[in-house]
Every structure is written in structure tokens, then in C-alpha cells.
Amino acid sequence: MKATIERATLLKSLSHVQSVVERRNTIPILSNVLIEASSDGALRFMATDLDLQIVETMSAYSVETPGSITVSAHTLFEIARKLPDGSQVMLDAADGKMLVRAGRSRFTLPTLPRDDFPVIAEGDLPTSFELAAAELVQIIDKTRFAISTEETRYYLNGIFLHVADDDRPVLKAAATDGHRLARVTLDRPDGADGMPDVIVPRKCIAELRKLLDERGDSRVQVDLSASKIRFTLGSAILTSKLIDGTFPDYSRVIPTANDKLLKIDPRAFEQGVDRVATIATEKTRAVKMALEKDKITLSVTSPENGTAAEEVEGQYGSDGFEIGFNARYLLDILGEIDGDVVELHLADSSAPTLIRENDKATALYVLMPMRV
Structure with missing residues (x-):
């Protein structure tokens, strides 16, 4: 694989994907970002912790040799962060190593093969709807402070999304830690009818909120099943497993x-x-x-x-x-x-x-x- 990309573009992508990667990993490849260069000039970055996965596609300055490789996400991010503004970064992977070159700087990083990289199998995501980025921001900001951090009550470690028929069809988001409850009610978006009750994990919420900061007034595609949820935000796709548990009937409190x-x-x-x-x-x-x-x-x-x-x-x-x-x-x-x-x-x-x-x-x- 050999490709050249603008430093700013590389840094933006890596800032999104590296935050999904856990700092300490018992499985070495989970510390890596998967980089795929295609012949149409696109570079695709992917990272996962087995529960959450992010994929971001960016335009490369040029792709000389299509291919794919995995390399340390945090190391590559730190390199990109410290390179000078406006520089072109060449990524050249061969023989178990990746050469990163920009201006007078050269780095040689160890790599692991693409075939070992795990991918979350999404399966069928039958419920599909769109939300304005501003609505998602409202849901997250007004509820996430109430998410429980007690791991023993794992079913409270996220935001509960469900539909209801009050005086009108609505989508509700709720979070509680047993001491406080936060709930947001919005008009139900088209396509959310019959949606299963789902609990979106805290880490997915945190990563989604970072991505939303850059979306402005655009819309976000949401696809989900009873076990997985996918958010499509322009060039970034965030997929997460959902919390397998039953959220308490909070309406009683x-x-x-x-x-x-x-x-x-x-x-x-x-x-x-x-x-x-x-x-x-x-x-x-x-x-x-x-x-x-x-x-x-x-x-x-x-x-x-x-x-x-x-x-x-x-x-x-x-x-x-x-x-x-x-x-x-x-x-x-x-x-x-x-x-x-x-x-x-x-x-x-x-x-x-x-x-x-x-x-x-x-x-x-x-x-x-x-x-x-």
C-alpha cells in the first residue's frame, strides 16, 4: 500500500478513530487502526474495541498502490499531530513495516496484517430513520450526565431510546443512575415506528457527541436492530453493540x-x-x-x-x-x-x-x- 494524504485530513480522521482504541489492550491488533487505500483515491480508516467500531473515509492526495494494513492508532495519531501544518504525508507499507514520510521527517512503524483485524458483523438493521444533528446533540447533552457509572447495574450504563404514543407519536431518550433521571421527548421521526427499545452504551454516546460537533446543521442516519446501532455522519460511520439488558420502567418514578x-x-x-x-x-x-x-x-x-x-x-x-x-x-x-x-x-x-x-x-x- 502506498498513498499520500494532506496532514490536516489525516489528523482529522485519526482524531476520530484513535479515541475508540483502548490504551491498554491484551489483543495487540486492537491497538491498531486499519488503513485501506483504494484505486479510486479514497483512504478508509477503521478502529474497534470489539463493542464499538468507527469507519471514516477520506480523499487521499494520491494512491499509488492500493492495499490495506494495520498500524498503531495512537502512534500514528501522535506523529500526525506533531507534523507541520500544510505538509503532505506519505504512507508506504511493505514487508511488515510502514514508512511515514512528511518533509524531512521519516518514521518506520511495525504493522500487523489486515486479515487479523476484527470487524463487527452488523447483520440486519431493520429500523432506519434520520435525526437532525441538533436533535441528537440535545438528546445527549440533556441526558448523559445521569448515566450510571456503576458497572454492576450495567443496564443503566447508557441512554435508553424508545418510542411511545403519548398525545402524539414520540421518540424518548432517558438516563438514570438511581439518584436522578433525565428524559428528553422529541417528535417521532419517520421510520422509527415499531423500533425496539434499545440502550446505547456510554462510550458510543461519547464518541458520537464528538463527531456531532463537526456536523453543524446536517442530518444523521440512524439504523438499528435489537442488538446493534449504526450512526452515519457524512464520511464517518459509528457502529456499536447495544447493552443487552432491560431498562427499568422509569415512568413510575x-x-x-x-x-x-x-x-x-x-x-x-x-x-x-x-x-x-x-x-x-x-x-x-x-x-x-x-x-x-x-x-x-x-x-x-x-x-x-x-x-x-x-x-x-x-x-x-x-x-x-x-x-x-x-x-x-x-x-x-x-x-x-x-x-x-x-x-x-x-x-x-x-x-x-x-x-x-x-x-x-x-x-x-x-x-x-x-x-x-
Whole structure:
């Protein structure tokens, strides 16, 4: 294989594929990127960790000898990153080695044969629909902070996608770690009818989000079955196995009878929580909210660091009471509120609280209280 490619093009492709590759691998070829040069002048880069696979196709400056080879993804990425801007990079693979040449720089890297490289067999992906890149960004940003990191509850280690028939056909995305729940509801895209319930793993979500940053206002093709999902974003194709598990019936924890309503400026609320949480420690992450008519007092008490309190204005007309929340969880939710007002629907100090911008908002959050 022998091909020449612009450094910027090579770097862009490698930045996408190398992040899929795990730093530590017991199987040597999984540390490599597969490079395929075709006679039509295209270069194809592919990387996998056996659960997630990315393929990106780029135009080469020239392809002298078509062929394919695998080489260390991280090493090639670091080389491309350090080469001068505007340089042409020649990749020449033969006899178990690959020569990388750009300007006065020369690198010789060991290679492994293409035939040993594993490929995820997609099988049939019967459900197929398109989403705007902006809609996918919204789904990811407004839910992924609630994905559980507990490996024992593996079925919570991703975003749950499913369709429903509420007052209209919808596509819903939900994530929870047992302490908080985030859900986004969008109009159901054409082709998503009859879609199986799927859990998209955390790593796939992270890689997809990076790719979406470059997609602007374009559309993304989504193809899925009960076990795999594929996202096509222009020149990049991301394929992932889905989490084989059952997501809990989260609708049961969304409160419907919380009768105490607090309306508050999310930025002022966020800044107040952040300030008083300065003295909170790992053990005392709880921020106490004392609610009175149109006044909220935030406070933190830490045996090691002392106390902090701040008053924040808000609209509240129900009976006064106190409730505690994990400061980090509350800040994560408030950070995703775009409007000028956020609604907290409360019941009592031990019941889950519903948080949303308003009843028309696409995103909804549920937060479990803490004892304070």
C-alpha cells in the first residue's frame, strides 16, 4: 500500500478513530487502526474495541498502490499531530513495516496484517430513520450526565431510546443512575415506528457527541436492530453493540402529584448552589433548601469546613418546608436549563422532585432528595 494524504485530513480522521482504541489492550491488533487505500483515491480508516467500531473515509492526495494494513492508532495519531501544518504525508507499507514520510521527517512503524483485524458483523438493521444533528446533540447533552457509572447495574450504563404514543407519536431518550433521571421527548421521526427499545452504551454516546460537533446543521442516519446501532455522519460511520439488558420502567418514578411549585431563575439558583457548596465535602454534599413564601435559603453545614448560607429569590406560595439535594446533581440539571425560569415541583422532604423549564419543555428531570 502506498498513498499520500494532506496532514490536516489525516489528523482529522485519526482524531476520530484513535479515541475508540483502548490504551491498554491484551489483543495487540486492537491497538491498531486499519488503513485501506483504494484505486479510486479514497483512504478508509477503521478502529474497534470489539463493542464499538468507527469507519471514516477520506480523499487521499494520491494512491499509488492500493492495499490495506494495520498500524498503531495512537502512534500514528501522535506523529500526525506533531507534523507541520500544510505538509503532505506519505504512507508506504511493505514487508511488515510502514514508512511515514512528511518533509524531512521519516518514521518506520511495525504493522500487523489486515486479515487479523476484527470487524463487527452488523447483520440486519431493520429500523432506519434520520435525526437532525441538533436533535441528537440535545438528546445527549440533556441526558448523559445521569448515566450510571456503576458497572454492576450495567443496564443503566447508557441512554435508553424508545418510542411511545403519548398525545402524539414520540421518540424518548432517558438516563438514570438511581439518584436522578433525565428524559428528553422529541417528535417521532419517520421510520422509527415499531423500533425496539434499545440502550446505547456510554462510550458510543461519547464518541458520537464528538463527531456531532463537526456536523453543524446536517442530518444523521440512524439504523438499528435489537442488538446493534449504526450512526452515519457524512464520511464517518459509528457502529456499536447495544447493552443487552432491560431498562427499568422509569415512568413510575416521575411524580405526577407534586403540588408545591417553586419558580426560580436557573442562573441565580445555580450560582447560589455553587457558592454555598464551596464548603461541602465528599461526605456532606447535601445543600439544604429552606422554602418560605417567595424566599429560598440555601445552606450547607460541614463539620470540617463550617457553614454557608445564601438567600435566593423565587416564586413560592405553598407551605414552608426544608429539603436537601446533592449539590453536584442539582448543578448538573440546572446547567442544562436554557430558559429564564425553571420549575421545581415538590411534595415533601423525602419525595422525588420534578424539575423542568415548563410543561411544554422537551426535557424533564427527576431528582431524589438527600437527608439533611
